[in-house]
Amino acid sequence: MRLLVLGSGAGGGVPQWNCRCSYCTQAREERDLPPSKKVFRHTQASIAIAETEEPWLLVNASPDxxxxxxxxxxxSPPEGSLRGSPLGAVALTDGQIDHATGLLFLREGAELNLICTDPVWKSLGxxxxxxxxxxxxxPVRRLAYPAELDSLIVEALPLPAGPAPYEAPTNESGHLVALRILGKKSGRRVVYAPGLPGISPEFTDFVAGCDALFVDGTFWSEEELAPMSPERRRSILRSHLPVSGPGGTLAWLSGLPIREKFYIHINNTNPILDPGSSPAKQVSEAGVQIAYDGMALRLYPLRS
Ligand SMILES: [Zn+2]
Incomplete structure (x- = not known):
């Protein structure tokens, strides 16, 4: 199974167009560097997964x-044809701006297979x-979870988060999900949760036994939200549990027996963006990696 990290930043990416914080400034200064030298830059989060020689599943369609x-x-379009794409389907964890806007740029294709929950499908309609x-x-063809794309099986776990701020309040579940992608050829399993409101026993069961785990790295701590209005702050924290602190994701991840653990969906306020920072060192010492644009992972088939 192959996995590509296309983007690793939260909504707005780094640099965010209207932000002059030190991280965004450093990211802007990397403009002319080769991709491998770009440290602070993170486009908006999205990954792609495929079993060998099979179509790619795109997970979230970012504005980038x-x-x-x-x-x-x-x-790239396959050799031998002027138009075409190895993209097989797009799966969404939610229907919000930073994860769904990219769908618009797939309009030149022949058809679009879109995997999402009922509330997300309703919102996008x-x-x-x-x-x-x-x-x-x-043509847009919608598939519900669990869905299959060749030998990939995509399952979703609804997470306790409400609808987007522009939606009417509802108690319906499925506005936000974590995804588990199983490759039937390789036997490998990846869990992707760029928005994680909390760590429930159901989520712990969902990730058990996976080979690679991608977790919400939006915020290091609630302090980053201080400049925002109390209402906006509450709304954000309902979808994103911070990394640090006794109840944070890092304490939980550090004890988890999973080989490949990553933070993704990193906001431009998060100090883990700076590899020399103490928060970045704490993440690395806990055995967790920070995903970056251009990262590729190969998960070899399990030996039977
Ligand atoms: Zn910034």
């Missing part, structure tokens, strides 16, 4: 999709009407 595809030879717009350009 076009530049992310341009960076990866694996996602009404309040954030990406699907009706796309249907002017290509």
């Amino acid at each position: 999709l076009c530049s992310q595809f341009a960076e990866r030879a694996e996602l 009404s309040t954030f009407p990406i699907v009706p717009v796309l249907r002017h350009f290509l």
Whole structure:
């Protein structure tokens, strides 16, 4: 199984267009460096997964999709045809701006297979009407979880988060999910949770036995939210549990017997963006890695 990290930042990415914090400034100064030298830059989070020689599953379609595809030879149109793509389907963890806007840039394709929950499908057909717009350009086929794409099986665990701020409040579940992708050929399993409101026993069961785990690295601590209004702060914390602190994700991840553990969806306020910072060192000492744009992971088949 192959996995590509196309983007690793939270909504807005790093640098965020209107931010002059030290991280965004350093990211802006990396403009002319080769990709391997870019440390602070993170485009908006998205990954792609495929079993060998099979179509790619894109997990979340970020607003940076076009530049992310341009960076990866694996996602180029196949040789021998003028138009085409190795992309098989897109799976969404939620239907919000930083994870769904990229769908619009797939309009040149022949068809779009979209895997999402009922509330996300409803939202993308009404309040954030990406699907009706796309249907002017290509057929959009919706699949529910669990879904199959060749030998990949994609399962979702609903997480306790409400709808997007522009949606009417509802108690319906499925606005946000964690995904588990199983490769039937390789026997490998990846869990992707870029928005994690808390660590429940159900989530702990969901990740058990996976080979690679990607967890919400949006915030190091609640202090980063201080400049925001109390209402905005509450709304964000309902979807993103901070990394640090006794109840944070790092304490939980450090004891977890999973080989490959990553933070992804890192906000431009998070000090782990600076590899020399004490928070970045704490993450590394806990056996957790910080995902970066261009990262590739190969999970070899389990020996039977
Ligand atoms: Zn910034």
